[in-house]
Amino acid sequence: MALLYGLIWRLLLALVRIKRATVSWLRVRLRTWKGRFWQRTMAALLLPVPASEFKQKAGANQSSDGDGDGDGKGAGSRRSRWLSDGISLEKLPVHIGLVVAEEELSYTDIANMVVWCMAVGVSYVSVYDHHGIFQKNNSWLQEEIVRQQHNLLGGDDSTFNMELLKNGTDKPQHFVVSCRPIVKVLSPEDGKHSIVQAARKLCHSVEKKEWSSKDISVSMLDVLLRESKNIPDPELVVKFGPVNSTLGFLPWHIRLTEFVSLPSHKNVSYEDLFGSLQHYSACHQRLGQ
Amino acid sequence: PQCSANHCFSPELGWQLTAGPMPKHVAFIMDGNRRFARKKKLERHDGHMQGFNKLAETLRWCKHLNIPEVTVYAFSIENFKRSKEEVDGLLDLARQKFERLLEEQENLEKHGVCIRVLGDLNMLPLDLQQVIAKAVVMTKNHNKCFLNVCFAYTSRYEITNAVREMAWGVEQGLIKASDVSEALLSECLYSSNSPNPDLLIRTSGEVRLSDFLLWQKARELHREEQALQQLEADCACIAEHLQHQGNGKPADAQRRQEALQHYTVAREERVQDFLQALKHKRDTFFTNLC
Numbered sequence: 026m027a028l029l030y031g032l033i034w035r036l037l038l039a040l041v042r043i044k045r046a047t048v049s050w051l052r053v054r055l056r057t058w059k060g061r062f063w064q065r066t067m068a069a070l071l072l073p074v075p076a077s078e079f080k081q082k083a084g085a086n087q088s089s090d091g092d093g094d095g096d097g098k099g100a101g102s103r104r105s106r107w108l109s110d111g112i113s114l115e116k117l118p119v120h121i122g123l124v125v126a127e128e129e130l131s132y133t134d135i136a137n138m139v140v141w142c143m144a145v146g147v148s149y150v151s152v153y154d155h156h157g158i159f160q161k162n163n164s165w166l167q168e169e170i171v172r173q174q175h176n177l178l179g180g181d182d183s184t185f186n187m188e189l190l191k192n193g194t195d196k197p198q199h200f201v202v203s204c205r206p207i208v209k210v211l212s213p214e215d216g217k218h219s220i221v222q223a224a225r226k227l228c229h230s231v232e233k234k235e236w237s238s239k240d241i242s243v244s245m246l247d248v249l250l251r252e253s254k255n256i257p258d259p260e261l262v263v264k265f266g267p268v269n270s271t272l273g274f275l276p277w278h279i280r281l282t283e284f285v286s287l288p289s290h291k292n293v294s295y296e297d298l299f300g301s302l303q304h305y306s307a308c309h310q311r312l313g314q
Numbered sequence: 315p316q317c318s319a320n321h322c323f324s325p326e327l328g329w330q331l332t333a334g335p336m337p338k339h340v341a342f343i344m345d346g347n348r349r350f351a352r353k354k355k356l357e358r359h360d361g362h363m364q365g366f367n368k369l370a371e372t373l374r375w376c377k378h379l380n381i382p383e384v385t386v387y388a389f390s391i392e393n394f395k396r397s398k399e400e401v402d403g404l405l406d407l408a409r410q411k412f413e414r415l416l417e418e419q420e421n422l423e424k425h426g427v428c429i430r431v432l433g434d435l436n437m438l439p440l441d442l443q444q445v446i447a448k449a450v451v452m453t454k455n456h457n458k459c460f461l462n463v464c465f466a467y468t469s470r471y472e473i474t475n476a477v478r479e480m481a482w483g484v485e486q487g488l489i490k491a492s493d494v495s496e497a498l499l500s501e502c503l504y505s506s507n508s509p510n511p512d513l514l515i516r517t518s519g520e521v522r523l524s525d526f527l528l529w530q531k532a533r534e535l536h537r538e539e540q541a542l543q544q545l546e547a548d549c550a551c552i553a554e555h556l557q558h559q560g561n562g563k564p565a566d567a568q569r570r571q572e573a574l575q576h577y578t579v580a581r582e583e584r585v586q587d588f589l590q591a592l593k594h595k596r597d598t599f600f601t602n603l604c
Contacts, residue, residue, distance in 0.1 A: 314392075
């Protein structure tokens with residue numbers, strides 16, 4: 026069953042990528058067409074946002090990102106702007122990891138970044154610190170994210186109805202049935218500890234003569250790791266703080282992850298985050314070839 | 315790989331650098347040879363050759379700076395996806411360089427250079443495996459500085475191989491599945507003889523790890539955390555055992571303490587015997603190839 030869910034998850038990811046590639050292709054072809062009309066048409070045809078919500082009033086004053094004025098017009102235009110920023114990128118990561126390598130944590134700033142990530146179209150955001158403090162205060166962070174979602178995106182949160190996954194085992198259904206953005210809070214336990222647990226399981230199977238040691242392969246270990254915690258590989262990690270280390274963040278999953286370092290997560294701006302997304306969009310991975 | 319920094323390494327600079335804290339183990343991802351070749355309008359093979367020359371120079375700098383251990387990512391398992399011509403060219407280059415190393419036996423002994431090659435060497439042509447094995451066996455007792463060459467390597471393969479080795483230990487009756495721990499997995503990696511790298515340098519400007527030393531670069535549990543985790547695991551094992559023995563009646567504190575001590579000593583002995591057997595298996599692999 027786990028294999029089936031894994032296959033369906035990979036198929037959904039592939040469909041998201043095909044859709045993004047199609048949007049890029051159309052953008053290039055329609056570049057000569059002027060005006061917002063074609064942008065709106067593309068967005069209405071290809072994006073999951075209701076066309077009526079995609080409003081770009083000419084000359085409208087766009088309120089700045091950090092404002093929590095909660096004003097309907099400001100929130101609507103901010104959401105539109107962030108969404109079109111996401112569309113403008115050649116590629117967008119499916120999973121962004123926000124790794125905080127600082128001792129003092131700011132829940133509001135992390136919550137802002139989570140909301141911005143989802144507003145530009147990222148479907149999976151993970152938050153990590155190497156002491157596991159965010160995970161211990163998971164509910165506090167969740168409340169802050171919901172609060173910032175209202176502040177920044179307005180009262181109508183039907184578009185960004187996110188799933189805030191709790192600690193422990195993820196039910197596979199979350200990834201098959203739900204198309205809502207997902208926020209996951211991670212700690213070092215999700216790293217090496219998870220690999221060790223999977224290793225122990227495999228060794229138990231060998232002890233019981235269900236498998237031979239020669240049967241153990243990379244894909245077998247990969248499937249086992251994703252059975253209990255189906256975390257997609259992060260394409261981009263934004264690391265905050267002066268320490269140049271991954272600090273134990275998902276060692277198995279980060280083999281091809283792009284790393285962008287920012288000095289601090291405190292008072293981080295939308296432009297800082299978008300700059301990281303632009304860096305990711307511009308990078309070219311050869312995958313060994 | 316080529317830079318105008320040939321002249322920028324001076325003894326004065328080295329002296330200044332070594333006045334402060336120095337890494338004991340530096341890892342390099344050698345990237346960008348083909349882009350360099352394109353930029354300089356060279357053949358790809360020349361790009362790789364120049365990349366190797368620059369690596370050799372870098373190793374000399376590390377020696378000058380008294381950095382005792384260097385790990386280089388020379389060839390990834392993913393690189394087998396390249397064209398046959400390029401893969402054969404890279405394997406030929408490796409063959410040449412390892413054969414050249416064998417001619418430098420006196421020099422390597424004089425400087426105490428130990429060469430280790432980490433990876434799934436079974437994926438390589440037999441003659442290359444043999445020349446690699448000769449270089450490894452020839453230098454295995456040297457202990458002044460260490461060069462680890464990752465060849466036919468990815469971190470996921472390395473971690474999986476470590477799990478496979480532990481499973482082999484279970485199959486042989488040397489260890490139990492409950493003995494599997496973070497510390498034991500680390501001991502089963504190809505790089506088990508090396509400390510974790512302090513610094514990772516990737517040439518060419520890319521900012522990803524590309525499946526290199528993922529376990530080793532991750533945060534290591536502090537000794538106290540390791541000891542606590544191991545203690546919890548041992549307690550869980552003996553609790554199950556005692557419950558089974560006592561037919562569901564709880565054992566008294568003294569009996570639990572004695573059982574825990576006895577279990578811990580037995581587990582540590584098992585693990586040491588297994589690690590000895592694993593070392594012997596690995597040494598035999600290389601000596602059989604020579």
